[in-house]
Amino acid sequence: MKKGVMRPGHVQIRVLDMDEALKHYVELLGLIEVDRDDQGRVYLKGWTEVDKFSVVLREADEAGMDFMGFKCLDESVLDNLHEGLKAFGCAVDEIPEGELKDCGRRLRFTAPSGHDFELYATKQQTGKWGVGNHNPEAWPRGLQGIKATRFDHCLLYGTDLDKTLDLFRDVLGFDLAEQVVTPDGKRVAQFLTASMKAHDVAFIDHPEPGKFHHASFFLETWEDVLRAADLISMTDTSIDIGPTRHGLTHGKTIYFFDPSGNRTEVFCGGDYHYPDHEPVTWDADKLGKAIFYHDRQLNERFLTALT
Amino acid sequence: MNNNNQAHPDTEVPTVHHIAVNDQPQGFPASSDLSVLVAMERAGQQLISVGCRGGGCGKCRIRIVQGEYFSKRMSRAWISPQQEDEGTVLACRVFARSDLVIEPDPPEIGTHCQPQDQPDCD
Ligand code: FES
Ligand SMILES: [Fe+2]
Numbered sequence: 001m002k003k004g005v006m007r008p009g010h011v012q013i014r015v016l017d018m019d020e021a022l023k024h025y026v027e028l029l030g031l032i033e034v035d036r037d038d039q040g041r042v043y044l045k046g047w048t049e050v051d052k053f054s055v056v057l058r059e060a061d062e063a064g065m066d067f068m069g070f071k072c073l074d075e076s077v078l079d080n081l082h083e084g085l086k087a088f089g090c091a092v093d094e095i096p097e098g099e100l101k102d103c104g105r106r107l108r109f110t111a112p113s114g115h116d117f118e119l120y121a122t123k124q125q126t127g128k129w130g131v132g133n134h135n136p137e138a139w140p141r142g143l144q145g146i147k148a149t150r151f152d153h154c155l156l157y158g159t160d161l162d163k164t165l166d167l168f169r170d171v172l173g174f175d176l177a178e179q180v181v182t183p184d185g186k187r188v189a190q191f192l193t194a195s196m197k198a199h200d201v202a203f204i205d206h207p208e209p210g211k212f213h214h215a216s217f218f219l220e221t222w223e224d225v226l227r228a229a230d231l232i233s234m235t236d237t238s239i240d241i242g243p244t245r246h247g248l249t250h251g252k253t254i255y256f257f258d259p260s261g262n263r264t265e266v267f268c269g270g271d272y273h274y275p276d277h278e279p280v281t282w283d284a285d286k287l288g289k290a291i292f293y294h295d296r297q298l299n300e301r302f303l304t305a306l307t
Numbered sequence: 308m309n310n311n312n313q314a315h316p317d318t319e320v321p322t323v324h325h326i327a328v329n330d331q332p333q334g335f336p337a338s339s340d341l342s343v344l345v346a347m348e349r350a351g352q353q354l355i356s357v358g359c360r361g362g363g364c365g366k367c368r369i370r371i372v373q374g375e376y377f378s379k380r381m382s383r384a385w386i387s388p389q390q391e392d393e394g395t396v397l398a399c400r401v402f403a404r405s406d407l408v409i410e411p412d413p414p415e416i417g418t419h420c421q422p423q424d425q426p427d428c429d
Binding site: 016017061062063064206207238240257258259261262263301304305306 | 399
């Protein structure tokens with residue numbers, strides 16, 4: 001049942017070198033730099049996003065994800081969810097308004113998977129970049145590279161998938177849209193949605209908590225995915241796999257790495273999910289096809305190159 | 308252009324060095340403007356495992372037994388300051404400055420989903 005969590009709102013990614021990272025996220029991926037703060041963090045967004053920012057880069061000596069934030073309907077939802085998280089047994093940190101520029105207070109907690117998540121309800125709305133919301137044109141001129149439209153989801157590797165599902169489903173109101181299950185009934189992958197999208201966040205079972213697999217950005221068409229592949233080659237960017245299609249969610253996708261080794265995905269298409277839909281289930285012995293629908297083989301790098 | 312594969316850590320004209328791998332008959336040439344890992348890939352060899360090529364995932368960890376090199380920042384998740392001092396590095400973040408002798412030192416990365424468990428896989 002929906003609890004007022006709307007969408008993935010931001011992700012803070014650690015990078016080893018900010019200048020290199022900006023070439024990746026701005027010049028290649030096509031996000032727009034919207035601000036910087038006195039900690040040296042850089043704030044970015046996809047051009048269709050209404051809120052001020054969705055990706056925050058922080059220079060650090062380890063790659064990976066600091067946290068992923070979900071935007072909620074309003075401040076009273078935040079208060080209700082705070083109670084729910086406490087009742088579930090999560091320690092909740094209240095981060096004051098303005099710690100991220102132009103963002104309201106955030107509730108930070110660690111999921112059983114080992115990842116830090118945040119809920120917030122208020123962020124400055126600067127509108128879609130380059131087009132207004134009154135008689136808007138189709139798209140703005142002046143976009144760079146892959147022209148990613150928006151931040152879509154993260155895939156995270158971590159521990160205790162069952163308890164993580166309980167938290168996201170029962171406390172935060174996500175649905176289980178898709179899963180991978182072993183013959184003895186253990187869920188080894190879970191794709192969760194708070195919306196109609198095939199996934200807003202996904203988890204894969206992993207012995208080490210808190211690992212980051214990828215942040216994903218939405219493109220409109222398969223042609224855009226192929227064009228992304230061309231740009232990835234033109235710039236000699238480190239590629240993982242693709243262009244191809246996933247069995248899980250059926251999205252059409254390509255994976256590549258930022259210069260600090262964090263994986264980026266751009267994709268188009270894919271399934272949708274309503275709250276009355278049964279979860280889609282893949283058998284673990286079909287994991288190859290579930291992940292790479294055409295190759296039908298897992299590559300080892302996809303499973304083990306994590307930050 | 309925007310990637311570690313083409314990093315130019317210094318402005319000198321690139322020179323080609325030879326990378327020898329301990330206990331292996333084959334080695335590979337590495338131009339000083341390519342990371343040791345990417346040079347290995349371009350030489351069509353698989354002596355070191357390839358992951359992100361960006362110093363984040365740890366898969367390409369090696370020990371440099373002999374030789375001079377330049378290194379860019381490497382994730383502390385995989386290389387402690389002490390290891391770095393002792394020549395344990397990520398091959399995707401080091402650039403040869405002389406002929407090198409290296410040995411692979413891949414970290415244990417556990418997974419619950421083994422590709423070899425998959426009947427579809429070879
Ligand atoms: S390949 Fe990932 S750290 Fe070198
Ligand atoms: Fe994805």
